[in-house]
Amino acid sequence: MKRIHNAAELQALLASSQAASACSCSLGTCAGWESLSEYRWPADAQQLATLRDPELYEPTFEELHPQGTRYDAQDAPVAVSFFPYNRCDLWKCSTCQRHLLRYTEFGGYNVDPRVRAIDPCLTILD
Ligand SMILES: [Zn+2]
Numbered sequence: 001m002k003r004i005h006n007a008a009e010l011q012a013l014l015a016s017s018q019a020a021s022a023c024s025c026s027l028g029t030c031a032g033w034e035s036l037s038e039y040r041w042p043a044d045a046q047q048l049a050t051l052r053d054p055e056l057y058e059p060t061f062e063e064l065h066p067q068g069t070r071y072d073a074q075d076a077p078v079a080v081s082f083f084p085y086n087r088c089d090l091w092k093c094s095t096c097q098r099h100l101l102r103y104t105e106f107g108g109y110n111v112d113p114r115v116r117a118i119d120p121c122l123t124i125l126d
Contacts, residue, residue, distance in 0.1 A: 003049065007126045027100070036113055041115075042094070059087050064077065082125075088101040099118040102116075
């Protein structure tokens with residue numbers, strides 16, 4: 001699996017494929033982080049890369065919000081080495097062509113898959 005190390009690599013990968021079109025699949029907008037049950041995950045989504053460092057046992061839980069945004073804000077930056085991006089995989093939906101970041105939030109006995117669609121105009125930081 002291809003690994004993305006920083007903002008420049010993520011930007012290059014996003015730029016190398018087709019621009020996002022209007023959504024026509026089961027995902028909804030997912031402009032900020034949303035819980036997304038397994039059944040809503042598009043069956044034709046393809047994993048492109050991972051942002052996880054395989055050598056880090058526990059990536060940081062620190063978040064990066066230089067503009068004072070919050071975790072689930074639609075305009076929160078994508079900060080590659082910060083939570084939760086540092087544990088995400090990058091996917092692409094074959095139906096709407098959007099790029100999607102996905103990770104699993106573990107809380108108690110719950111496993112909670114979270115998804116955020118990556119809009120090309122979002123700020124991407126290291
Ligand atoms: Zn889609």
